[in-house]
Amino acid sequence: MFWPIYGLTKKYTEKKLNISKLNLKQLYIKNIFKRSIHIFCIDVGNDNALNFEIFALLSPKYNLHRLGIFFTQTPRKADLLIVLGRPTEKMVPLMLEAINQMPEPFGVLLTENNDLGISFDNFDIPNVIGHIKGDVSRDEMLSYILAFMKGDEKK
């Protein structure tokens, strides 16, 4: 037999795993999107700490796909925009245009870990779900993302 078809006929997983017998605690998540969310991250001039935190979030430790969190490469397909760092002068129009390109409904998470760059107070950014300052950790970013997914009030 052609080997891929042979593999399909075996159905190893289904035989071994009887879902009805498993006592799984079902967690209800009130998700405003009723589906997984897609995130677009933009670096607007941070010192790489925030880029590294996002990179570390992709570690299997967090297993983001299990939570329905995916990263996308365009604002037009994103539900949440994470702005990494305060913007440099040249990045301001690009940041604002990225926000402009987001489809409704959307959220914006602002992060900054130092005083370099232009303060976010100078811009009227819509739908800000959180503004993390100081030593921004990936755990904190994840907690904002999960709160956003659940539809919680912004912190």
Add this chain to the structure above:
Amino acid sequence: MKRLLGIISSDKTEKLLVSSGTFTGLVDLSQKKDFKYYDWLRDRDSVYTDSNITSEEVFNFRLGPLAGANQECSIYHLKTYGERMLAVNIDQTYKSRKIEDLMVGRSFDEAIPLAESVCSNFAFSHSVAFTQAIEEALGLELSGYSKLLRVIFLEIERIYNHIYVIAKLSISAAQKVYSSHLLYLFERCISLNSKYFNSTFLKKIKKVGEVKDFPKELFLNYLEELKKVVNEFKKIYNFSLDSRNYLDRLHNTGILTIEDFYNTGFDGPALKAMNYSLDIREFSKTTKNFKPILEEEGDSLARMIVRAKEVSQSLEIIEESIELFQETQPESPKSLKTSQKRDSGIGQSESASGTITYYVEIKDQKIEFVYISTPSTFLFRAIQKALVGQIFTDFPFTVDSFGAFFCDCAR
């Protein structure tokens, strides 16, 4: 072998900041003819222009500043007729934060966080180079105890940066299982930093004349956990070497020659991959028996191998240093003779991607002038050279293998 690290234009005179391994200092402008990249380095804050090829078939493919392929905001202008890259111009100006200007007029303690913010993943290397320049200007010498701590933290920083670069390469090569393992180990490394040293990127540890002290037992516990990470890394790295699919993507990709070194002046693992080294640890008294890891091919694979071997080497250095550290007692920094005190100083440290150099002039306990020479400045110039002639598919394998960062380059 000597490198031009920067051009210092303070007090209306221009001097060259030159390094040759054993010597680092200012030399007269008449030596500029020895360095082919003098003109480019003088204008280092402008767009890195390689060539402006114009032809009917050639078009400019712009990648960035907000592109998924670029983690940082920057633009690659790839001149191409469709498949091969004929010339590459790099615009790093989007990331410029003018840190050198911001440092002027600040006290030393205020300026250290700025030095750390040049590039957070090299935060400790930057703070070491900066404070070393200040210490030289003030006529201070670190105690043996602090020097050991400095070595330990520099090697810790090197380990997680190398794992990061190799993880990036494995992601580019679509090695899903391998990259997941590496991502886990990378995350583990920076988690250990937070757990033991209260800073993910080893910030706020180096100060002028001292290194923040931690209990000796803490280092022993840390070492045990780090050994597990490095052993796991070695195991999966050796597995990866069996994958021809993976290695073929890196082999013969982004080859650099010694001519490229003379034209651009890069160092770090990129230079070691060509069988040359200007690693300052070789000439340091604290790391006496250090021998740089060298490879011969000069391609992405050689750069990756150098980094992977350096992970093990760094662990050995940490082990030796922690052993010595257990027997050493804390001391105050030694003050040198008054005659040795100057109003300027040069500090250097070996980061994961090359040598970081600071030239600092001080007046009344404040910064009067600072010049920062970072490895990424030169590495992006090398990337420009390495990309020419490559096909698009090889773009991530070439760029990621250098471990260059735009925030480090644009400052």
